[in-house]
Amino acid sequence: MAGELSGDLLGAGLMRELAHRHPGIRFEGIGGPAMRGEGLEGLYPLEILSVMGLVEVIRHLPRLVGVRRALLRRWRADPPDVFIGIDAPDFNLGLERRLREHGVHTVHYVSPTVWAWRQGRVRGIARSVDRMLTLLPFEAAFYEARGVPVSFVGHPAADRFDLVPDVGGYRETVGMSGNDRILTVLPGSRAGEVARLGPAFAGAVAVLLARHPGLRVLAPMATPALAEYFRGMLAERGVETAVTLLEGCSAEAMGAADVVLTASGTATLEAMLLKRPMVVAYAVAPATAWLVRRLGLLHTPYFALPNLLAGEGLVPELIQEAVTPDALAAAVEELLEDQDRAATIRARFTALHEALRQDADRRAAEAVEAVVG
Known part of the structure; x- marks a missing residue:
């Protein structure tokens, strides 16, 4: 089941x-x-x-x-x-x-x-x-x-993915070159997730493209309907033509990226196994968030899987009201610019991959x- x-x-x-x-x-x-x-x-x-x-x-x-x-x-x-x-x-x-x-x-x-x-x-x-x-x-x-x-x-995914990802091969698969600077965006695999996270993700893309005109942006979507839904959000920000929407190909698009911006969930595991630095966002319906906080049901300092496995805030994570275009863009930009931090993250991801294999x-x-x- x-x-x-x-x-x-x-x-x-x-x-x-x-x-x-x-x-x-x-x-x-x-x-x-x-x-x-x-x-x-x-x-x-x-x-x-x-x-x-x-x-x-x-x-x-x-x-x-x-x-x-x-x-x-x-x-x-x-x-x-x-x-x-x-x-x-x-x-x-x-x-x-x-x-x-x-x-x-x-x-x-x-x-x-x-x-x-x-x-x-x-x-x-x-x-x-x-x-x-x-x-x-x-x-x-x-x-x-x-x-x-x-x-x-x-985790079966840890068995499927190579310990050393073929970044060049992934870039060739999605039509990108080795010199491109690439951000891959995954606002969710369900309509509810995209409804809650998509506007902020589209806004972050607009902020980043304004600051980094040469940035290439990929957005693998779970279904054609979700792709059209997110395309409308990008259009509202005037950046729909600057984003390459893909049907499926999420692993290839993440493997090609310098940084991944993703909804919390399975994609965070795949991004970790692909050794890609990431920013993770999580949001539920406001009423659900209110109930969880009101009843004191949460007992963990992290929600992003790489941070849970590492036992520390290895990658930036933003939750609920903190998921804003400016905050997401700032977190992505920091990973794009700080190559030493990105290298440290990739090394930690390799060790976590080995533990799950x-x-x-x-x-x-x-x-x-x-x-x-």
């Missing part, structure tokens, strides 16, 4: 490894094109689970509850050997708990950010899973300290086998 494209890739790798080890295995659930390519019988479209934020989930709650009830009925009547929830914790963990109560083995792949906010959730997680699979080492330490069965498997698909499959027996 995967809730977004990043989970779809994780699920596909795990499925491939399990199928190799157990010929004849059958998979059913929710996934995207990668999981379907590995033989998943899709019961619902992937997009049905792609909801972020407290307020956003509430709006879609009736539909989500209906889907979860239908799946629970299906798997009570015909229990699987193991249920693997991939991310989407608000949906999957409740389903896992109910299935586990009925004797189904359960594994959750990708830890929720329970170490960062709403730490009380760990008690519910302990009732829901036979084993948690984490992508990051500090997550496994968190669960071990609280008695939850856990395996650190590493664990042959994750194999280790995840072994953990699933251990749960099933």
